Amino acid sequence: MSVSNLTEARIREMPLGSGIHRDAQVKGLMVVCHKTTKTYACQGDVRRNGRHVRTVRVKIDRVDRIGLRDARNRAKSLMSQIQSGIDPTEGPAETGITLERALDAHLEEKTHRPRTEEGYRYHLDHYLKHWRKKAIADISRQMVRDLFEELKRKHGETTAGSVMRTLRAVVNTAMRIDETLTGNPVAALHVPTTKRRKVAPLDIADWWQRVMKLTPMRRDLHVAMLLTGARRSSILQVKRSEVNVEKAVLTLTHMKTSDEALQLPMGFRLAQILGVRLDTDEPLGSEWLWPSASSKCGHVMEPREDDLPSPHEYRHHARTLYIAAGVPYAESALLLGQKLPGASGGYVHASHLVEHLRVHTQALEDFIFAQAAPKQQVMREAAYVDPLGFKLALSAPE
Numbered sequence: 001m002s003v004s005n006l007t008e009a010r011i012r013e014m015p016l017g018s019g020i021h022r023d024a025q026v027k028g029l030m031v032v033c034h035k036t037t038k039t040y041a042c043q044g045d046v047r048r049n050g051r052h053v054r055t056v057r058v059k060i061d062r063v064d065r066i067g068l069r070d071a072r073n074r075a076k077s078l079m080s081q082i083q084s085g086i087d088p089t090e091g092p093a094e095t096g097i098t099l100e101r102a103l104d105a106h107l108e109e110k111t112h113r114p115r116t117e118e119g120y121r122y123h124l125d126h127y128l129k130h131w132r133k134k135a136i137a138d139i140s141r142q143m144v145r146d147l148f149e150e151l152k153r154k155h156g157e158t159t160a161g162s163v164m165r166t167l168r169a170v171v172n173t174a175m176r177i178d179e180t181l182t183g184n185p186v187a188a189l190h191v192p193t194t195k196r197r198k199v200a201p202l203d204i205a206d207w208w209q210r211v212m213k214l215t216p217m218r219r220d221l222h223v224a225m226l227l228t229g230a231r232r233s234s235i236l237q238v239k240r241s242e243v244n245v246e247k248a249v250l251t252l253t254h255m256k257t258s259d260e261a262l263q264l265p266m267g268f269r270l271a272q273i274l275g276v277r278l279d280t281d282e283p284l285g286s287e288w289l290w291p292s293a294s295s296k297c298g299h300v301m302e303p304r305e306d307d308l309p310s311p312h313e314y315r316h317h318a319r320t321l322y323i324a325a326g327v328p329y330a331e332s333a334l335l336l337g338q339k340l341p342g343a344s345g346g347y348v349h350a351s352h353l354v355e356h357l358r359v360h361t362q363a364l365e366d367f368i369f370a371q372a373a374p375k376q377q378v379m380r381e382a383a384y385v386d387p388l389g390f391k392l393a394l395s396a397p398e
Contacts, residue, residue, distance in 0.1 A: 004024055040060040044083065103170050106169060148160050222305070225309075277289065322360070
C-alpha cells in the first residue's frame with residue numbers, strides 16, 4: 001500500500017491488481033486496483049464518545065466513470081460523516097414497531113387457542129423469519145407481492161394465503177398501536193380464500209361395515225365422531241370425567257368459537273357405547289376417554305383410518321345428516337358448537353338448551369342407525385351383536 005499525491009496520470013499508470021494506493025491530499029481517499037477494474041474508495045474510523053466503533057470502507061465509483069476532483073469532493077463528504085460518528089454503510093435505521101413486536105401485541109390483545117397461537121408463531125418463524133426484526137413501516141406492497149409469489153411457488157397457494165392472512169392481521173394490530181402507519185401493505189393483494197373441502201356422500205351401511213372391523217376403541221371413536229360431528233380437538237381431548245352416562249351428556253371443553261364448554265346431549269345409543277368404553281378402559285388408569293399408550297399427551301392424536309372419513313369430514317357428514325333427519329338449521333348449528341348469525345344469535349346459549357336439543361341428537365342417531373344395521377345382524381335379547389361382540393340396543397330403553 002502506497003501513499004502519494006494522486007493525479008489522473010498516475011492513476012492511469014497504476015497496474016491492475018496492484019492493490020491500494022492512498023491519496024496524500026484528502027484523508028481517507030484511495031484507489032483500489034482490482035484484477036480487472038480500478039475504483040475510488042474512502043476509508044475511515046467511526047468513533048463515538050471517544051471510543052472506536054468500527055473501521056468502514058465506502059466505494060465511491062469506478063475510476064473510468066468519475067474524475068479525481070469529483071472523487072476527492074465525495075471523499076471529503078464521506079469523511080465528514082465518519083468523523084461525526086456516522087457509519088455511511090449502515091442502512092436506514094428501522095423505526096417504529098417491528099413485525100415480531102406486533103405479533104406479540106396481537107396475541108396479547110385477546111385470548112387465543114394454543115393451536116391458533118402456535119400457527120401464528122409458526123408462520124413468523126418459518127415463512128416470515130427474514131422480516132422478524134423489520135419495522136412494519138419498511139414493509140412495502142411490492143415486498144408483500146414478491147413474498148406471496150415466492151411462497152406460492154415453493155409451498156402452494158393455500159400456505160401462501162394463510163401466511164398473508166397472518167401478516168394482514170398482525171399489521172392491523174400494529175396500525176392500532178402506531179398511528180404513523182397509514183396503510184396495510186397486504187391490501188395490495190387479493191388473498192385467496194380457503195378452498196372448501198369436497199366431501200363425497202357417505203354410504204352409511206358400507207361405513208358401518210368398515211367401522212366394525214376396527215379395534216373396539218377405534219370403532220367407538222369413529223361412531224362418536226359421526227354421531228356428534230365434533231371438531232377433532234374437541235372429541236379427542238374429552239376426559240373420562242366429562243362423560244356423564246347417567247344424564248347422557250358429553251362435555252366438550254376445547255371449543256373453537258367460545259371459551260364456554262358445550263354440554264352436548266347424547267342419544268341413548270352413544271351414551272351406552274361410551275358407558276361400555278369407560279368400564280372397559282378403567283383398569284388403564286388414564287384420565288382420557290380415548291387413551292393411547294404411544295402418545296406423549298396420553299390420548300389418541302391421529303384418528304384417521306384408511307377408507308374412512310377424517311374428523312373434519314365427519315363434521316361435514318353430521319351437518320348434512322342433521323338436515324336429512326329433519327333437524328332445524330339453528331338447532332343443528334348449536335349441536336355442532338357453531339355460533340348463530342346475527343345480533344340475536346349471541347343471546348342463544350346451547351348450554352341452557354340441553355334437553356331441548358336432546359330430541360335432535362336422538363333424531364340424528366335414529367336416522368344413522370336405521371341405515372347402519374347390516375343384513376347379517378344377529379339379534380339377542382333385542383340387542384344387535386356384531387362379529388366382534390359389540391352389543392348395542394337397537395330400540396330406546398323403556
